[in-house]
Each structure stands twice: as C-alpha cells, then as structure tokens.
Amino acid sequence: MILSNENIKLRPLTPDDKYRLAKLANNPRIAKNLRDGFPHPYTLADAEKFIQAFAAQDPQQIFAIEYMGEYVGNIGLHKGTDVYRKSAEIGYFLGEPYWNMGIAAKAVTLICDYGFKNMDIVRIHAGIFEFNPASMRVLEKCGFKREAVRENAVFKQGKAWNEMIYVKLIEDKIVEC
Ligand SMILES: CC(C)(COP(=O)(O)OP(=O)(O)OC[C@H]1O[C@@H](n2cnc3c(N)ncnc32)[C@H](O)[C@@H]1OP(=O)(O)O)[C@@H](O)C(=O)NCCC(=O)NCCS
Secondary structure (H helix, E strand, O other): OOEEEOOEEEEOOOHHHHHHHHHHHOOHHHHOOOOOOOOOOOOHHHHHHHHHHOOOOOOOOEEEEEEOOEEEEEEEEEEOOHHHOOEEEEEEEEOHHHOOOOHHHHHHHHHHHHHHHHOOOOEEEEEEEOOOHHHHHHHHHOOOEEEEEEEEEEEEOOEEEEEEEEEEEOOOOOOOO
16 A cells, blocks of 8 residues: 655565665664664664564554655554453654655644555554654644643653643544645
8 A cells, every 4th residue: 555645655664665664764863762662773673673573464463664755764553452441542653854845744644644544443542652753743734733741751861751742533633744
C-alpha cells in the first residue's frame, strides 16, 4: 500500500532501509521525545529488528515517509486490543535535517485518512511529552484536539513529566495539511 500527497509518500519499509533508518534515528533529540523502547544509541541491528518486526502486516500499520523520493522518517498506527480495538495510537519521527518543513503534518493527514478507511477504527490518539511543542503543533494542524493532560505520567531523563493526550475521531473532518 502506497499513500501520497504532493511530495510526500508513505510506503512499506524494505530491508535496505535499515542503513538510513539507523542513521536518521540515532539522535538523542529524537529519542528524548519517544518511549524508552526507541533505543539510543540506535544501531543497525535495531533498525534491522524493527523492519523485520513489521514486515508482514495486514492491514499495514508502519510506513516509511519519503520526501521528494528520499526516505526521511517513519510513521505508524498501532491498533489497540480488547475494548480498545477500535482505537489506534499514532507515532512518528523524522530525521532532524527534515524538521519544520511541514512533512510530519502531511504524513499524519495521509495516515489518519488511511487508518479510518482501512483499519476499522473510530479514534486515533497520541501521547505527547510536555516538552515537545512541535509534535503538539503537528497534531493541532491536522485537526486533533487536546483531550487530557496526564500529570506526571511520563518518567524520562530522571524526571516526571506531564503527557498531553491528543485525539482525532472518525467523525472529525480530515484536515488537509
Ligand atoms: C515532531 C516532528 C515529527 C515534527 O515534524 P515536522 O515535519 O518538523 O513537523 P511540521 O513541519 O509539519 O510542523 C512542525 C510545527 O511545529 C512548530 N514548531 C517547531 N518547533 C517548535 C517549538 N519549539 N515550539 C513551538 N512550535 C514549534 C513549527 O513551526 C511547525 O508549525 P507551523 O507549521 O505552524 O509553523 C519532528 O520534530 C520529530 O521527528 N521530532 C522527534 C520525534 C518526535 O517528537 N516524535 C513525535 C513523538 S509524539
């Protein structure tokens, strides 16, 4: 499955992406905004493991983000289970040279549209650490609303931080970023 919007394309990851993934992801400024399951340092073996883990999905949930034909980051929807099976959590990162060019907003728009049409979900949510205004802005540009603040929910870098929960429902209009 390939999704595209102007110069942004979302496509499946391939084994050869591991070299660039390891290079793009090996950055403390990225790791500090993600859960500790996102390794730092980020090695070639980590990249290989990640790509293998999501190789065969139906429907596809993890995509490589391409900007003007170049692989620049990842985006995914992780579907819940049990009573949360109609919800998905969105996650994404871009290599630092590609920040602040509107790429994430376009990728989020594409994957939300895809998720609501193909994944049998009615809600997409994200938990943003309080010190990550860029990611909150991305979601606001894409029509997400702030639903809640989970105080002290995140323990990162030796300290407790608030987590902002952002949500988009299926009835919300898809916003073109
Ligand atoms: C968060 C991230 C994906 C954003 O990607 P991006 O392509 O730069 O996002 P966009 O360009 O679409 O939008 C960024 C917006 O944040 C704004 N912004 C950037 N830094 C900001 C800051 N420190 N304070 C407030 N706003 C900020 C930009 O001005 C832009 O808003 P605008 O279009 O209104 O000017 C990227 O910074 C990243 O990968 N960060 C590390 C990983 C991460 O945080 N992932 C998300 C975890 S929830």
